[in-house]
Amino acid sequence: MEKITDMKKRTFAVDIDGTITENGGGRIHLDALEALRRLTNMGHDVIFVTGRSSVEGFLLSVFGGTTKVAVGENGGCITLDSNDHVLLGNIDECKHAFNVLKNNLKNVEEKYVFPRMTEVVLQRTFDLDVAQKILSENDLDVILSDSQYAYHINSAGIDKGSGFREIMKRFSITSDDVIAIGDSATDVPLFKVAKTSVALGNASDAVKSEATMTVSAHAGDGVLEALDKLAPRLSEI
Numbered sequence: 580m581e582k583i584t585d586m587k588k589r590t591f592a593v594d595i596d597g598t599i600t601e602n603g604g605g606r607i608h609l610d611a612l613e614a615l616r617r618l619t620n621m622g623h624d625v626i627f628v629t630g631r632s633s634v635e636g637f638l639l640s641v642f643g644g645t646t647k648v649a650v651g652e653n654g655g656c657i658t659l660d661s662n663d664h665v666l667l668g669n670i671d672e673c674k675h676a677f678n679v680l681k682n683n684l685k686n687v688e689e690k691y692v693f694p695r696m697t698e699v700v701l702q703r704t705f706d707l708d709v710a711q712k713i714l715s716e717n718d719l720d721v722i723l724s725d726s727q728y729a730y731h732i733n734s735a736g737i738d739k740g741s742g743f744r745e746i747m748k749r750f751s752i753t754s755d756d757v758i759a760i761g762d763s764a765t766d767v768p769l770f771k772v773a774k775t776s777v778a779l780g781n782a783s784d785a786v787k788s789e790a791t792m793t794v795s796a797h798a799g800d801g802v803l804e805a806l807d808k809l810a811p812r813l814s815e816i
């Protein structure tokens with residue numbers, strides 16, 4: 580397992596819900612956030628990549644003291660500053676897919692979240708496989724995914740991996756330098772653009788099988804366990 584003992588700059592691509600939050604309510608695991616701030620102070624980049632809005636991810640980076648850029652909307656939007664957003668997805672085709680689902684399936688309801696510019700966020704109140712079948716029968720080229728907190732309808736080709744690749748292009752980051760940390764299926768595309776990927780203890784076996792390493796602790800405790808394994812020097816500063 581790779582250890583960060585050299586001072587080569589790394590980029591940590593970190594999920595939010597189920598990764599640095601303590602529970603379904605979104606409360607931040609403060610020790611995990613402090614460890615991520617320490618990594619930033621050491622000269623590494625720590626970038627949140629989330630299914631929440633990119634504004635929430637950006638604000639967390641400001642208040643948390645990590646790198647001031649965020650990928651949100653499950654890869655659909657990047658926020659570079661308070662009024663600088665890069666839209667990578669197209670919300671109209673997501674809204675059309677939502678209406679088709681609503682007309683063909685019971686309990687398809689939007690989730691009340693912060694406003695989205697590129698995707699539709701749904702409550703986890705219907706069978707995902709049945710919904711996927713309806714979308715393909717209607718030739719709707721969108722992605723329906725489950726973060727364990729919400730279902731997301733994103734444009735075709737839009738996921739956390741494509742969103743983070745946009746960051747990598749803009750900041751000349753190579754996969755070798757990326758360490759991805761996450762808990763759910765929506766993080767798997769992000770794992771695939773990283774040389775090192777960590778699935779937390781609360782991740783499913785399917786998600787764990789897609790990561791290069793797993794930890795036993797859940798959420799924020801799992802982030803601390805992973806950083807101890809990857810960056811033992813962290814505790815020395």
Ligand SMILES: O=C(O)COP(=O)(O)O
Nearest residue numbers: 595596629630631726728
């Ligand atoms: O809003 C969600 O779907 C959960 O977001 P996450 O990608 O930070 O886990």
Ligand SMILES: [Mg+2]
Nearest residue numbers: 594596597762
């Ligand atoms: Mg998550």
